[in-house]
Amino acid sequence: MLILGINMFHADASAAIVQDGEVVFAIAEERLNRVKHYAGFPALAVKACLDAVGASIIDVDHVAVGQDTDANLAEKVEYALANPAKILNFIRLRRRKEAMRDVRSLLAEALDIDAKQLHFREHHVEHHIAHIASAYYCSPWDKAASFSYDGSGDFVSTMMARCEGNEIEILERVFLPHSLGSFYTMICEFIGYKKYGDEGKVMGLAPYGKDTYCEQVRAIVGLKNGGFQLDLSYFKPLGSNQGMQLLPDGTVRMARHFSDRMVKLFGEPNETHAEITRRDMDLAYAMQDRFEEAFFHLLDRLHQRVSIENLAMAGGCALNSVANGKVFSHTPFRSTWIQPAAGDEGLAIGAALYTYHSVLKQPRCYIMKNSYLGPEFSDSRIECDLKKANLSFRKLEREPLLEAVAEKIATGNVLGWFQGRMEWGPRALGNRSILAHPGLSKMKDILNARIKHREWFRPFAPSIVAERQSEYFDHDHPSPFMLHVYKIRPERRAQLCAVNHVDNTGRLQTVSRDENPLYYDLIRAFERNTGIPIVLNTSFNENEPIVCAPAEAIDCFKRTLMDALAIGPFLVLKNEN
Ligand SMILES: [Fe+2]
Numbered sequence: 001m002l003i004l005g006i007n008m009f010h011a012d013a014s015a016a017i018v019q020d021g022e023v024v025f026a027i028a029e030e031r032l033n034r035v036k037h038y039a040g041f042p043a044l045a046v047k048a049c050l051d052a053v054g055a056s057i058i059d060v061d062h063v064a065v066g067q068d069t070d071a072n073l074a075e076k077v078e079y080a081l082a083n084p085a086k087i088l089n090f091i092r093l094r095r096r097k098e099a100m101r102d103v104r105s106l107l108a109e110a111l112d113i114d115a116k117q118l119h120f121r122e123h124h125v126e127h128h129i130a131h132i133a134s135a136y137y138c139s140p141w142d143k144a145a146s147f148s149y150d151g152s153g154d155f156v157s158t159m160m161a162r163c164e165g166n167e168i169e170i171l172e173r174v175f176l177p178h179s180l181g182s183f184y185t186m187i188c189e190f191i192g193y194k195k196y197g198d199e200g201k202v203m204g205l206a207p208y209g210k211d212t213y214c215e216q217v218r219a220i221v222g223l224k225n226g227g228f229q230l231d232l233s234y235f236k237p238l239g240s241n242q243g244m245q246l247l248p249d250g251t252v253r254m255a256r257h258f259s260d261r262m263v264k265l266f267g268e269p270n271e272t273h274a275e276i277t278r279r280d281m282d283l284a285y286a287m288q289d290r291f292e293e294a295f296f297h298l299l300d301r302l303h304q305r306v307s308i309e310n311l312a313m314a315g316g317c318a319l320n321s322v323a324n325g326k327v328f329s330h331t332p333f334r335s336t337w338i339q340p341a342a343g344d345e346g347l348a349i350g351a352a353l354y355t356y357h358s359v360l361k362q363p364r365c366y367i368m369k370n371s372y373l374g375p376e377f378s379d380s381r382i383e384c385d386l387k388k389a390n391l392s393f394r395k396l397e398r399e400p401l402l403e404a405v406a407e408k409i410a411t412g413n414v415l416g417w418f419q420g421r422m423e424w425g426p427r428a429l430g431n432r433s434i435l436a437h438p439g440l441s442k443m444k445d446i447l448n449a450r451i452k453h454r455e456w457f458r459p460f461a462p463s464i465v466a467e468r469q470s471e472y473f474d475h476d477h478p479s480p481f482m483l484h485v486y487k488i489r490p491e492r493r494a495q496l497c498a499v500n501h502v503d504n505t506g507r508l509q510t511v512s513r514d515e516n517p518l519y520y521d522l523i524r525a526f527e528r529n530t531g532i533p534i535v536l537n538t539s540f541n542e543n544e545p546i547v548c549a550p551a552e553a554i555d556c557f558k559r560t561l562m563d564a565l566a567i568g569p570f571l572v573l574k575n576e577n
Contacts, residue, residue: 395569
């Protein structure tokens, strides 16, 4: 049975293909059309999914979309009636969404096929149910508490569920305009980070701040009886577009979230990416602090209702790895499984798996053991692309390649590492990564000056071989998808200075040999050179979506000051080109 999952006309449009219950291939459209956070129809991703299983759209039995415009209609109408100025906008939006709902026509057009030939059944899965399914149905558990939170989706910002076997029982929904995602976005915008997806950047700023504004910011998010309510006087009224607008070119424009009350309290807002001041750092600190308090408050409530130690999570806010790292010490949960594509690209997998298990009642048979669900490229294709780029290179066997790469990194070089299938989700996890020595004090500045050009306050992340985690970090719960931040042990901080953030933490990826043998063996080879079982790992890109195909990696290598590129079995050196 083939199920095609889709996230469309929503940020991070994507597609996934599920064959007899197993996620075989999944990819966000941005990786193929190179438009970051693309929010149109994922035509290229759908084609890539079908190619991966050698099928045509005619062979697909079910198509599942992670959006249901009919969901929570009563709450939408209630909100519109209470805000008469918005009624016309709501009607307009609903009409536009109707046209976007016609999956059959959209697929027929994208794949140039007669719609009459398509025999699939169509399913629309509510946004947060799809998020929850993307976590629970990929986890190894047959019983879990599940939590999803983000800006908004289908008029909901937060969902709690009890998951057991093939059942996802929804326990609670928090409706708009109350949203922890909107709260976070609002303050990020205020301090000049206004693009969709900028929230993750500001998370790195928070530890530079102090508790100057914690009391004031606490007042924005009220916590009571296991729930939360925003003080809406700090926000612009919710428009027809739930805080963002999809532009015709598929990009997303954020609407202004903050009201004049924020300006009265905290002064003038920043222009885009203005210089960061003490005020901004302290606001970021207070924002992260209140976000975490609200998150733990909600998780306590969830645990009261589902008294189990396993927590399955998704939704864009579940990418807050700082909050995730504190779950074990601040809530009763002892184990997390977080969907690597916790943001909205994950809806494609969630909608498909929800259809398979919850709608069609098919038994559980799949665990997502790694995130390598994207395309891979043959050695001959890579070689051909290297020759086209006029690069000189050497082809090496596995062991000599690992030794050469480890030696390059150990001696302070910055190396592009392109291997196997591309990662699913926003993190590069050792297949489309740029690697460097984690213990060289200048490495952060070198990476930023030469390639990444990121804000000074954003840390770089470490990849560590899984069994050595507790020697270096203060927590041993694994973090295979780089979604937890833990303290680095005091005696290891100097050794990891390039990945040690200002608060002595690191957003680690634990690498086990089962999940990625080549990357694991590379880190081991690096350890033989340096005594450190850790490499610095940042995504393979330069202000663009992470590279997907060899030509994009080669192009990034050529236009930046990267020292070396290991692409498949080929090693390319800048000083030989
Ligand atoms: Fe979402």
